[in-house]
Amino acid sequence: MSTITAVSTSNAPSAIGPYSQAIKAGEFMFVSGCIPLVPSTMQIVEGGIQEQTKQALANLKAVLEASSSSVGKVVKTTVFLKNMEDFATVNKIYEEFFSSSEHKPARSAVEVARLPKDILFEIECIAVVKK
Numbered sequence: 001m002s003t004i005t006a007v008s009t010s011n012a013p014s015a016i017g018p019y020s021q022a023i024k025a026g027e028f029m030f031v032s033g034c035i036p037l038v039p040s041t042m043q044i045v046e047g048g049i050q051e052q053t054k055q056a057l058a059n060l061k062a063v064l065e066a067s068s069s070s071v072g073k074v075v076k077t078t079v080f081l082k083n084m085e086d087f088a089t090v091n092k093i094y095e096e097f098f099s100s101s102e103h104k105p106a107r108s109a110v111e112v113a114r115l116p117k118d119i120l121f122e123i124e125c126i127a128v129v130k131k
Helices: 049-066 084-097
Strands: 004-007 022-025 028-034 074-081 106-111 121-128
Touching (some): 022 049, 028 049, 049 121, 084 106
Parallel strands (some): 074 106
Antiparallel strands (some): 004 022, 028 121, 074 121
16 A cells, blocks of 8 residues: 655745645655745746746746656646636746656646636646656
8 A cells, every 4th residue: 555645845835725735645746736936935926927937837846856756757737827828938938847858748738717826827747756
């Protein structure tokens, strides 16, 4: 039977609700939605979709690294956009973020009516834990 363990790091924003930054279950890491908060201030990064996407991805990377995984071990992402018109901009930043991976993760991308703190971008993922 696999162990379930909560993962937390101060290198990413703390959870803003009753959830964990990530959960390790067996060989997999389930990372909660990462939003563009600056970890040291817990404020939304200044700027638009580019800055918010980059900050959220940096937060995702921090949680992955704290959980004995890495960007290269991500198998699935879900991207939440406030406006699908931002898809091309986000896609370029996303592609660069995963450029060092040996594979491109499976992905879903959806437009939503509203995101926490009225942000423009959120991402969650499932990754394999390093062995």
